[in-house]
Amino acid sequence: xxxxxxxxxxxxxxxxxxxxxxxxxxxxxxxxxxxxxxxxxxxxxxxxxxxxxxxxxxxxxxxxxxxxxxxxxxxxxxxxxxxxxxxxxxxxxxxxxxxxxxxxxxxxxxxxxxxxxxxxxxxxxxxxxxxxxxxxxxxxxxxxxxxxxxxxxxxxxxxxxxxxxxxxxxxxxxxxxxxxxxxxxxxxxxxxxxxxxxxxxxxxxxxxxxxxxxxxxxxxxxxxxxxxxxxxxxxxxxxxxxxxxxxxxxxxxxxxxxxxxxxxxxxxxxxxxxxxxxxxxxxxxxxxxxxxxxxxxxxxxxxxxxxxxxxxxxxxxxxxxxxxxxxxxxxxxxxxxxxxxxxxxxxxxxxxxxxxxxxxxxxxxxxxxxxxxxxxxxxxxxxxxxxxxxxxxxxxxxxxxxxxxxxxxxxxxxxxxxxxxxxxxxxxxxxxxxxxxxxxxxxxxxxxxxxxxxx
Amino acid sequence: xxxxxxxxxxxxxxxxxxxxxxxxxxxxxxxxxxxxxxxxxxxxxxxxxxxxxxxxxxxxxxxxxxxxxxxxxxxxxxxxxxxxxxxxxxxxxxxxxxxxxxxxxxxxxxxxxxxxxxxxxxxxxxxxxxxxxxxxxxxxxxxxxxxxxxxxxxxxxxxxxxxxxxxxxxxxxxxxxxxxxxxxxxxxxxxxxxxxxxxxxxxxxxxxxxxxxxxxxxxxxxxxxxxxxxxxxxxxxxxxxxxxxxxxxxxxxxxxxxxxxxxxxxxxxxxxxxxxxxxxxxxxxxxxxxxxxxxxxxxxxxxxxxxxxxxxxxxxxxxxxxxxxxxxxxxxxxxxxxxxxxxxxxxxxxxxxxxxxxxxxxxxxxxxxxxxxxxxxxxxxxxxxxxxxxxxxxxxxxxxxxxxxxxxxxxxxxxxxxxxxxxxxxxxxxxxxxxxxxxxxxxxxxxxxxxxxxxx
Numbered sequence: 009x010x011x012x013x014x015x016x017x018x019x020x021x022x023x024x025x026x027x028x029x030x031x032x033x034x035x036x037x038x039x040x041x042x043x044x045x046x047x048x049x050x051x052x053x054x055x056x057x058x059x060x061x062x063x064x065x066x067x068x069x070x071x072x073x074x075x076x077x078x079x080x081x082x083x084x085x086x087x088x089x090x091x092x093x094x095x096x097x098x099x100x101x102x103x104x105x106x107x108x109x110x111x112x113x114x115x116x117x118x119x120x121x122x123x124x125x126x127x128x129x130x131x132x133x134x135x136x137x138x139x140x141x142x143x144x145x146x147x148x149x150x151x152x153x154x155x156x157x158x159x160x161x162x163x164x165x166x167x168x169x170x171x172x173x174x175x176x177x178x179x180x181x182x183x184x185x186x187x188x189x190x191x192x193x194x195x196x197x198x199x200x201x202x203x204x205x206x207x208x209x210x211x212x213x214x215x216x217x218x219x220x221x222x223x224x225x226x227x228x229x230x231x232x233x234x235x236x237x238x239x240x241x242x243x244x245x246x247x248x249x250x251x252x253x254x255x256x257x258x259x260x261x262x263x264x265x266x267x268x269x270x271x272x273x274x275x276x277x278x279x280x281x282x283x284x285x286x287x288x289x290x291x292x293x294x295x296x297x298x299x300x301x302x303x304x305x306x307x308x309x310x311x312x313x314x315x316x317x318x319x320x321x322x323x324x325x326x327x328x329x330x331x332x333x334x335x336x337x338x339x340x341x342x343x344x345x346x347x348x349x350x351x352x353x354x355x356x357x358x359x360x361x362x363x364x365x366x367x368x369x370x371x372x373x374x375x376x377x378x379x380x381x382x383x384x385x386x387x388x389x390x391x392x393x394x395x396x397x398x399x400x401x402x403x404x405x406x407x408x409x410x411x412x413x414x415x416x417x418x419x420x421x422x423x424x425x426x427x428x429x430x431x432x433x434x435x436x437x438x439x440x441x442x443x444x445x446x447x448x449x450x451x452x453x454x455x456x457x458x459x460x461x462x463x
Numbered sequence: 464x465x466x467x468x469x470x471x472x473x474x475x476x477x478x479x480x481x482x483x484x485x486x487x488x489x490x491x492x493x494x495x496x497x498x499x500x501x502x503x504x505x506x507x508x509x510x511x512x513x514x515x516x517x518x519x520x521x522x523x524x525x526x527x528x529x530x531x532x533x534x535x536x537x538x539x540x541x542x543x544x545x546x547x548x549x550x551x552x553x554x555x556x557x558x559x560x561x562x563x564x565x566x567x568x569x570x571x572x573x574x575x576x577x578x579x580x581x582x583x584x585x586x587x588x589x590x591x592x593x594x595x596x597x598x599x600x601x602x603x604x605x606x607x608x609x610x611x612x613x614x615x616x617x618x619x620x621x622x623x624x625x626x627x628x629x630x631x632x633x634x635x636x637x638x639x640x641x642x643x644x645x646x647x648x649x650x651x652x653x654x655x656x657x658x659x660x661x662x663x664x665x666x667x668x669x670x671x672x673x674x675x676x677x678x679x680x681x682x683x684x685x686x687x688x689x690x691x692x693x694x695x696x697x698x699x700x701x702x703x704x705x706x707x708x709x710x711x712x713x714x715x716x717x718x719x720x721x722x723x724x725x726x727x728x729x730x731x732x733x734x735x736x737x738x739x740x741x742x743x744x745x746x747x748x749x750x751x752x753x754x755x756x757x758x759x760x761x762x763x764x765x766x767x768x769x770x771x772x773x774x775x776x777x778x779x780x781x782x783x784x785x786x787x788x789x790x791x792x793x794x795x796x797x798x799x800x801x802x803x804x805x806x807x808x809x810x811x812x813x814x815x816x817x818x819x820x821x822x823x824x825x826x827x828x829x830x831x832x833x834x835x836x837x838x839x840x841x842x843x844x845x846x847x848x849x850x851x852x853x854x855x856x857x858x859x860x861x862x863x864x865x866x867x868x869x870x871x872x873x874x875x876x877x878x879x880x881x882x883x884x885x886x887x888x889x890x891x892x893x894x895x896x897x898x899x900x901x902x903x904x905x906x907x908x909x910x911x912x913x914x915x916x917x918x919x
Binding site for chain 1 (some may be wrong): 623637777817
């Protein structure tokens with residue numbers, strides 16, 4: 009009986025999940041320079057808001073990396089006539105959550121509030137964006153906190169490798185900036201620098217607002233006026249394209265005493281609005297994005313026991329797009345893990361994917377889509393991500409159809425076009441030891457030698 | 464109480480998730496999801512002893528399926544710490560009908576995500592998936608509850624993956640290493656002093672016979688709770704659960720030990736100089752009451768004590784040490800009370816450059832004393848209550864977190880009513896209760912203090 013029910017389940021499993029119902033997203037009219045999307049949902053008495061402004065770390069002056077991130081950390085440290093302490097108390101009195109962080113292109117501000125406190129929440133958001141104070145006490149305190157966080161990041165090989173990878177790949181281009189800065193750059197940033205940066209970047213230009221939850225179109229329009237009209241209507245320059253010599257292939261090692269070094273490896277991918285993007289998204293799921301279903305996890309972890317985890321993902325920015333992977337492994341195994349990764353890339357480019365891999369990728373990517381849109385906070389963040397990428401308000405409706413339309417020939421074309429091991433930029437944090445043999449050991453493993461895995 | 468389990472160190476997610484790149488705008492969603500708490504939960508039991516809990520959330524056509532076993536790090540046999548966690552890995556190694564690795568792939572082919580986590584008190588397996596795929600995951604879970612393939616290579620080779628996991632999560636992280644030593648010093652011989660992932664030297668000794676024994680005595684419907692959160696009704700789940708799990712036989716279980724914490728008669732002080740430490744940290748841990756052990760009402764007061772002392776930028780630790788006296792760059796407090804055994808209260812502070820550990824620790828002690836000698840002010844108490852109660856609502860925006868909250872609480876012996884009444888009990892705590900909790904439990908003479916010195 010058990011066996012029969014299993015067979016039935018698997019027969020059932022090959023069809024595509026019936027998850028047509030998703031959210032309804034509409035555009036809400038706001039002040040010029042502010043694009044707003046709303047997903048209305050009244051089941052919970054709360055509202056989630058995500059706002060992006062063109063004030064990311066790519067706009068840091070070359071000698072002052074860390075400026076955007078320091079500014080973002082100060083947005084809840086006092087605004088208008090509210091001191092830092094008064095502002096924080098105002099948030100806490102109504103359990104309003106307000107956070108801000110700098111990415112490469114944008115500063116992203118998240119606001120979450122109970123419906124009953126929406127007036128106060130949007131008032132405080134408006135103050136934070138239009139009238140941040142940057143009092144010297146708060147600036148010094150956040151500078152010290154950011155310096156401490158630099159030290160904590162320096163403890164982790166993954167952070168060290170990642171920062172160094174971006175510096176190596178982008179060279180003098182502003183995407184090379186370490187978001188949190190360096191001890192020297194943080195020390196050099198003055199209060200005036202922060203104020204000037206805020207004045208020129210917290211403006212009504214390419215602002216993206218996504219809202220989900222217990223709020224109507226009319227209410228939101230009122231709040232948009234209140235929050236954004238006070239911002240200057242000036243413009244911010246686009247981040248320039250990386251120079252032709254960016255992403256020079258090569259492997260670099262940061263000498264550190266690590267039991268388990270981390271390697272970051274990556275290469276250039278299609279831009280977000282390029283027709284190649286979606287087919288590459290599917291291809292990457294098959295190659296390295298699909299966690300326990302991906303080829304890399306299969307070959308590097310399951311068959312050879314070389315790591316606890318390995319994956320690749322697309323990272324798209326306004327002026328560049330990457331496919332980046334990471335792997336951490338015992339220092340005797342890390343070079344082998346990278347060798348297997350390279351040969352898998354070459355095999356993927358040469359032979360492409362199978363029809364079954366493509367079908368499995370499509371059912372996962374389309375079927376899992378609603379899982380990322382089942383809470384207000386996730387909806388606001390996901391929609392804002394689409395806005396930042398320049399996608400249309402109908403993208404949520406179109407997205408699964410775009411994935412379904414990807415053909416095997418297209419996936420294989422993408423594999424050949426982008427997955428070239430000769431183009432890899434690799435940074436390893438930690439000193440590798442002499443490599444172990446790379447032969448697959450599945451099924452015949454002696455007690456002392458690891459092979460397979462599942463979690 | 465509505466907090467995730469505190470031993471995140473044992474949660475097994477792909478290493479890649481830890482690296483935090485800028486998210487691509489079309490990435491596959493991370494596990495997590497959404498619903499309010501106006502008693503959307505109901506429960507029933509199958510005749511084989513399986514407890515079933517249903518929490519409705521109809522906002523999106525998805526479900527979170529969770530299977531919670533009453534076995535965790537505390538149940539590791541002596542000498543093989545990490546056994547429960549290793550077993551969590553083994554549950555993915557396949558059965559007679561589902562080959563190794565096929566479970567996760569089947570879930571993914573159906574558009575779902577799956578994983579598992581182990582804490583000192585329990586082990587939980589979950590899948591997030593479109594609601595019409597619920598029968599698929601139920602079939603897979605019922606199958607591995609009883610048909611697991613514990614062959615020699617499956618057991619012995621998975622050990623090495625766990626060793627890699629320990630290297631990644633603990634050995635290469637000075638803060639995780641220090642935390643582990645602090646727990647061992649705080650809990651003495653109580654099993655909470657052992658890391659859930661296990662000590663390196665002990666993980667390597669687990670045998671196939673021990674794994675089989677563990678499976679036979681802990682993995683059974685009468686030791687498990689099935690939880691389905693999402694776009695389902697109790698009636699639908701009842702039919703499915705009966706169909707898929709009804710025929711799984713119950714088993715004789717290993718009796719679950721309830722070990723009383725040994726007395727602590729001395730303050731312990733640990734001086735760390737772990738290679739790779741860049742950031743100095745001061746750690747202070749106390750044993751505390753818990754929601755599992757009581758006394759009733761006290762854990763709620765401890766939650767508020769932690770919020771007032773160190774729960775954010777208006778808390779006493781932050782305002783005094785970071786804002787006013789400029790002794791620390793960061794300072795906070797936590798309370799882990801949603802456990803079966805002894806709870807834990809902790810303070811963590813990062814000294815600013817040039818500030819000695821002695822100076823910082825004296826200042827921390829003064830703040831602890833201030834909580835002992837006077838009740839908190841009404842303003843700070845009200846703010847803390849508002850925040851904790853709102854956190855409860857916000858957490859119910861996320862289906863996975865919602866399931867985790869209920870599941871954690873029910874796994875340590877609380878009821879659905881206990882979970883849903885928590886905001887009211889928080890509101891009922893008086894200022895004097897918070898002071899009494901501090902006086903009774905923040906005893907330096909029974910505490911553990913750690914100083915993490917930077918070391919290249």
